[in-house]
Amino acid sequence: MPLHDTLTFLRAWLRDPRGIGAVTPSGAALARLMTSRVGALDGPVIELGPGTGALTRALLARGVPLHRLALVEADPHLADTLGRRYPEATILHMDAARLGDTEPLFGDERACAVVSGLPLLSMPSSQVAAIMRGVFERQLRSGGMFYQFTYGPRCPLPPALLARLGLQAHRLGSALLNLPPAAVYCISRRAQSQVAA
Secondary structure: OOHHHHHHHHHHHHHOHHHHOOOOOOOHHHHHHHOOOOOOOOOOEEEEOOOOOHHHHHHHHOOOOHHHEEEEEOOHHHHHHHHHHOOOOEEEEOOHHHHHHOOOOOOOOOEEEEEEOOOHHHOOHHHHHHHHHHHHHHHEEEEEEEEEEEOOOOOOOOHHHHHHHOEEEEEEEEEOOOOOOEEEEEEEEOOHHHHHO
């Protein structure tokens, strides 16, 4: 990771430790795992909480074109840096909880995947619920997947919230070489028969 990105990340962390949720940017092993299934998909991708762009670089390496990428970043300094670095991408300086009130980011076409670096465990449950509702009701196409990493021992979305929103989660794998080690979850809509049960 370039020194400039590390310093930018540390400054953002000092401004808002809870909002950043980590003391170091995502490492290469975690970025590879988070994006491992995205490159094979056909459609635009939304990244939540891109920070200094560690996952963004991995998405580009997987073949996601910049003009098919929307980066949603709440920190104004990080959003400005991303805008200068990736002018062809759609950069939104906003809280991801507002995605439900936002027109679909790619017009008539919905995203095929959402990749999230948001610190869900440090957010209020109402904010997490608003993010997931906005993503699955407004932004993500049918069959689309939401990829989330966590430093915690289990899925950062509690079972009650998953059930309430008609979602399911499965563990994709672990990035033990990341500092700290992280697990990646894939979250998707449950089949209607499962929701009705």
